[in-house]
Amino acid sequence: MTHATPPGWYPDTGLPATERWWDGTAWTAHTRPFVDAVPQQPGLAGPQQDLPAAPYGFGPPSAATPAPVPAGRRGPGGGLRRVVPLAVGAVVVVAVAVTVAVTVVNSGGGDGKAAHSPAATGAPASHPATAAGTHASGAGAPPTADPALLVDQLNGITLPVPDGWEKPTSTVEDVTTMRTSHSYTCPGDSASFCYHGTVTSxxxxxxxxxxxxxxxxxxxxxxxxxxYDKDLVGDLDYDGITSHTRTESRPVNVAGRTGYLVRWRVRTGAGPGGYVQTVAFPSSLGSESMVVVRFAFDAGPDGPPLHVMDTITSGIRPIGDATSGGVGSSIAP
Structure with missing residues (x-):
């Protein structure tokens, strides 16, 4: 029986001392140093043998299943279409031929049995310090089941979840997302649902x-x-942005890194408009690529208080940080 390997960091057989992110169905472009590598055993048997190998120098995954298409779309501010007629075109997958090197293994008895090298099997070696996006420091698995934490495994951070917010399992943008549980009919598009607050990483x-x-x-x-302007399919859930004012622009410390924060007050053709904020900071993983956390809070009495933006920002932690557990339970919506 084969079992799907969960998302996580696994050794890249084409790049020595390097790990690559497996998103559950395919290899991605994200890498990081493999600081305490354990040699991968040839001919590794187990539930991960059905995964494609990470190509040398990285390239398109060799046999990945296309990513699922979410059932609904998130409109501006987190809107979700009530009815979305989708036409899904056929996807042609071009297989890449890979020359497989075969290593002859002498097991001590001189039987000359042949076994595939790790690159041939394509199965990432399971490693307790790096699997499932954990740090090489030996931290345990990320607390994905903790309702008080939103876990961004790819970028190695957790965010505190305010009381009354939810973590949707799928979004059109396919990014780590949390939002207010209560939805309402978008003021500029009666066919869409909108949310008073949305945060993505x-x-x-x-x-x-x-x-x-x-x-x-x-x-x-x-x-x-x-x-608050055009969404991914061109709809104007708030009749578009009519003007904006920058209210904040300053350095900020995020997850132990020096980042930067920009906040705008936007006004829209329909509804009260809102506040949007971008917080950018270097990731603690791999090549320290920049992480972006976006906030969208409706203005007016129904929108979340602006201090919640600051509380969430100050509560961002690296995965496995001892202070990250349960932080979100103290944030009022």
């Missing part, structure tokens, strides 16, 4: 920008547009 799109300040200032406009 992702890897920064601006790969050519190195400073947290530059990343935050470049991202805030996209954060505002995706929350």
């Amino acid at each position: 992702r890897t920064a799109d601006q790969s050519d920008v190195s400073s947290a300040e530059a990343v935050a200032k470049a991202d805030i406009e996209d954060a505002a547009d995706s929350s």
